[in-house]
Amino acid sequence: MESKNTNISQLSFALMLAVFCALGPFTVDMYLSSFPQIMSTFDTNASMVQTSLTASLLGLSVGQIVIGTLSDVHGRRTPLLFSMLLYFLTSIFCAFAPSIEIFIVLRFLQGFVASAGLVISRAIVRDLYSGVELTKFFALLTTITSVTPLLSPLAGSIVTSFTSWVGVFIFTSLLGIYLTIITLWKIKETLPANNRITSNFKQLLINYKLLILNRTFMGYALVSGVIFSGVFAYVSGSPFIYQNIHGVSPQVFSLLFALNGIGLLLASQLVKYLAGRMNPRVIFSIGLWYAFITSLTVLIVILFQGPLYALVISLFLFNSSNGIIGSISFTLAMESQGHIAGSASALLGILPFLLGSITSPLVGIAGEYTALPLGELFSPPVY
Structure with missing residues (x-):
């Protein structure tokens, strides 16, 4: 049985890593309610504004491959600091x-x-934990970071109530300063020099080739990536669907968007509870079926032009499936990748953002006054 001190120590450590994990959601989510305002400022269209979201998702994808690899070669702390x-x-x-x-x-x-x-915090977790402990800690980390979707759009809405969308990026710059200080003060190196991989470019390519050819690893990575692509389609389309089609205010949009954090929170807590009590592959299968059923519900609501509450509920249920699949797929995929945890974590991370960068602009392809493209992207056969 875990001691109380151990639980407190794990929680404290998870909270610290969660701050770094939050950087991705804050980068993606915080400016969403400002989409119409940004469109007006630059005198452009919805698709171009959504392309800025695509660009950030591509950056998150490519960055994980590059920085994840660098962390396997040079350790975790130095790449994180820069x-x-x-x-x-x-x-x-x-x-x-x-x-x-x-x-x-x-x-x-x-x-x-x-x-x-994102990528270095996950690699640090893999450096320190394995097996059931890895599942439990990652579920704990997911539980904490599930609060981020609650905070980031609300923070963006609060900032833009006092200033323009420019204030959102001033806020993220301050967040960058804070995380730099945290890295210098709190983050210790978790990858000893003797466990680091060679910087030989050919060997790095071989490592990625081995990961890509590993059917088990790629199976879990692709499933997680496809589920995430649906989440990013929602992230990109919801500002226009809620505000332009259903006429809600930026503040109400932020509240509706933030509800999804509760779903993620509950789902990741469920995974933490089931870890050690149920076969992780069974948990994964349950999450996959849950995602299939809820995505079908979203499609039906949109096709039949259901009311706002039906759309909100169906999207809430679908987004919560990521709390199950995201936690357990990471553990199952990373089980045998400890020697190249940074590269494996990067590949796991790049697929969701790469697929999300494709789905995000497609949501706005028919304009900002229709939800049909979102419904088509949620079509269950993709799973």
């Missing part, structure tokens, strides 16, 4: 971008360095 400094700078540049095109490029760079928080 990335947090660069996050501060790119956030400032985003705030004062002179055009939508430059803003899109800067969003890519911001996402690229933000990826360090």
Whole structure:
């Protein structure tokens, strides 16, 4: 039985790592309620604004591959420190971008360095835990980070109630400074020099080839990626669907969006409870069927133009499936990848953002006054 001190220590450590994990959601979610305002500022259309989201998702994807690999070669702490400094700078540049095109490029760079928080925190967890303990700790981490979708859109809404969308990126720049200080003060190196891989480029390619050819690893990675792509389609389309089609205010949109954090929180808590009591592959199967049924519900509600509450409930249920699949798929995929945890964590991380970068602009392809593209992207056969 775990001691009380051990539980407190794990919680404290998880809270610290959760701050770094939160960098991705804050980078993606915090400016969502500002989409119509940004469209007006740059005198552009919805698809171009959504492309800025795509750019940040691509940055988060590519960044995880590059920074995850660097963390296997040079350790976890140094790449994390430099990335947090660069996050501060790119956030400032985003705030004062002179055009939508430059803003899109800067969003890519911001996402690229933000990826360090995601990929390195997961690699640190794998450095320190394995087996059931890995499942429990990662579920605990997911539980804590599930609060981020509650906080990030609300924080963005609060900031824009006092200032313009520019204030959102000033806020993220301050977050970058805070995380730089945390890295210097609290983060210890978890990958000893004798466990690091060679910087030989050929060997790095071989490592990724072995991961890609590993059917078990890629199976879990692809399933998690496909579920996440549905979540990102919702993230991209919901600002226009809720505000333009259903006429809700930016503040109400933020509250509706934040509800999904509760679903993630409950689902990840369920995984933590079931870990050690049920075969993890059974938990994974339950999560997959749950995602299938709830995505079908979303499609039906949109096709039949259901009321706002029906859409909110169905999307809440679908997004909660990620709390199950995200936690357990990470554990199952990472079971035998301890020697290249950074690279494996990067590959696990890149697929959701890469697929999300494809689905995000498709949601707005028919304009900002229809939800049909979102319904089609939620079509269950994709699972």
